[in-house]
Amino acid sequence: MSKVAVIGAGSWGTALSIVLADNGCEVAIYARRQEQVDEINHQHTNHRYLPDITLPANIVAYPSYRQVLEGAQYVLIALPTAAIRTALREMVKELDHCPLLIHSSKGLEPDTYKRVSEMIAEEVPESKRRGIVVLSGPSHAEEVSRRSPTTVVVAAPELKQAEEVQDLFINQHFRVYTNTDMLGVEIGGALKNIIALGAGLSDGLGYGDNAKAALMTRGLTEIARLGVQMGAHPLTFAGLAGVGDLIVTCTSRHSRNWRCGYAIGQGKPLNEVLQSMGMVVEGVRTTKAAYQIAQDKKVEMPITKELYHVLFEGKSPRQAVDDLMGRGRTHEMESRFFDDFNRYF
Numbered sequence: 001m002s003k004v005a006v007i008g009a010g011s012w013g014t015a016l017s018i019v020l021a022d023n024g025c026e027v028a029i030y031a032r033r034q035e036q037v038d039e040i041n042h043q044h045t046n047h048r049y050l051p052d053i054t055l056p057a058n059i060v061a062y063p064s065y066r067q068v069l070e071g072a073q074y075v076l077i078a079l080p081t082a083a084i085r086t087a088l089r090e091m092v093k094e095l096d097h098c099p100l101l102i103h104s105s106k107g108l109e110p111d112t113y114k115r116v117s118e119m120i121a122e123e124v125p126e127s128k129r130r131g132i133v134v135l136s137g138p139s140h141a142e143e144v145s146r147r148s149p150t151t152v153v154v155a156a157p158e159l160k161q162a163e164e165v166q167d168l169f170i171n172q173h174f175r176v177y178t179n180t181d182m183l184g185v186e187i188g189g190a191l192k193n194i195i196a197l198g199a200g201l202s203d204g205l206g207y208g209d210n211a212k213a214a215l216m217t218r219g220l221t222e223i224a225r226l227g228v229q230m231g232a233h234p235l236t237f238a239g240l241a242g243v244g245d246l247i248v249t250c251t252s253r254h255s256r257n258w259r260c261g262y263a264i265g266q267g268k269p270l271n272e273v274l275q276s277m278g279m280v281v282e283g284v285r286t287t288k289a290a291y292q293i294a295q296d297k298k299v300e301m302p303i304t305k306e307l308y309h310v311l312f313e314g315k316s317p318r319q320a321v322d323d324l325m326g327r328g329r330t331h332e333m334e335s336r337f338f339d340d341f342n343r344y345f
């Protein structure tokens, strides 16, 4: 029986713990607050994050990294991206062996704009990690915890390690695919949150399905444009971590990013919205990061740019939509994309 240490007792860490527990793993989950540890261990619930869900008894919570990590063959990181580097620094002090590290967070580090796997590679010495794998795709914790059919993708530069994680998670309700394009999977997962904010904002303004379909389609184009420029495989964005996650996040009532965008579209100030959510909304910081990366790399990302102006410079959302609609004429198919496709095929 494998032991998995799960770092992060929020919605996603808990939902993935249920998948692992269903698969017979011993799951040790790290929670910072003693009352949450007690709730998980004695009531078998995590009410704040997954109301009405009963947790399997083989999920045990601990308030210390040492206890969680002891003997774990796998460490699953399910934290808000902004908390990961600090958490890794604490965790690594207590790590005395060499597990496979899996992360499932969808964002870029504030200020450095690094991917999560890059942070892990910097903070966890090679002697303390067997490899790094990302798990991503269209998957809301609320549905995974109810064992509703879900598909995800796990990616690692070494296919064998992705397959090992596929074996760990796959079951009748949770179908896992593999990919070796870790960069593309991380970029797709992080940047779809920007477009989901935009889709929520459009709905909040009262625009219709045409507007949302436009945002999703052209949003995917700009995600792929940046991703390919950074070195991703173009077809990754046609997969679960690309269009798949974009669909679920832009259309689901569960999405925190969509809900945040919706409230802003309805005229609520960003700070007020974030405070009232009580859960992480990765797309806000990721908008800033992607905007800066696009500027540095001279990649055109019009939706991201307008959203950046709305979120951080007080631009009116309606004006942002008008400016997007009034852009110069362009061809749908970019010759640059054809060049990139030719490089791969």
Ligand SMILES: NC(=O)c1ccc[n+]([C@@H]2O[C@H](COP(=O)([O-])OP(=O)(O)OC[C@H]3O[C@@H](n4cnc5c(N)ncnc54)[C@H](O)[C@@H]3O)[C@@H](O)[C@H]2O)c1
Pocket: 007, 008, 009, 010, 011, 012, 013, 032, 049, 078, 079, 080, 081, 083, 084, 086, 087, 104, 105, 106, 107, 139, 140, 141, 142, 278, 279, 280, 282
């Ligand atoms: N919720 C989902 O449906 C879902 C699905 C796929 C991916 N994700 C991604 O998973 C990541 C985590 O999201 P979530 O939904 O679980 O967030 P959440 O807000 O539900 O929970 C975050 C948890 O992290 C804990 N935490 C914060 N800082 C910490 C620190 N320094 N050390 C230890 N614990 C800390 C919080 O106490 C909380 O328990 C995000 O990147 C998100 O995009 C979420």
Ligand SMILES: O=P(O)(O)OC[C@H](O)CO
Pocket: 106, 137, 138, 139, 140, 141, 193, 196, 245, 248, 249, 254, 255, 256, 257, 258, 280, 281, 282
């Ligand atoms: O609720 P969101 O918007 O953070 O999205 C959660 C997942 O990333 C959906 O796949």
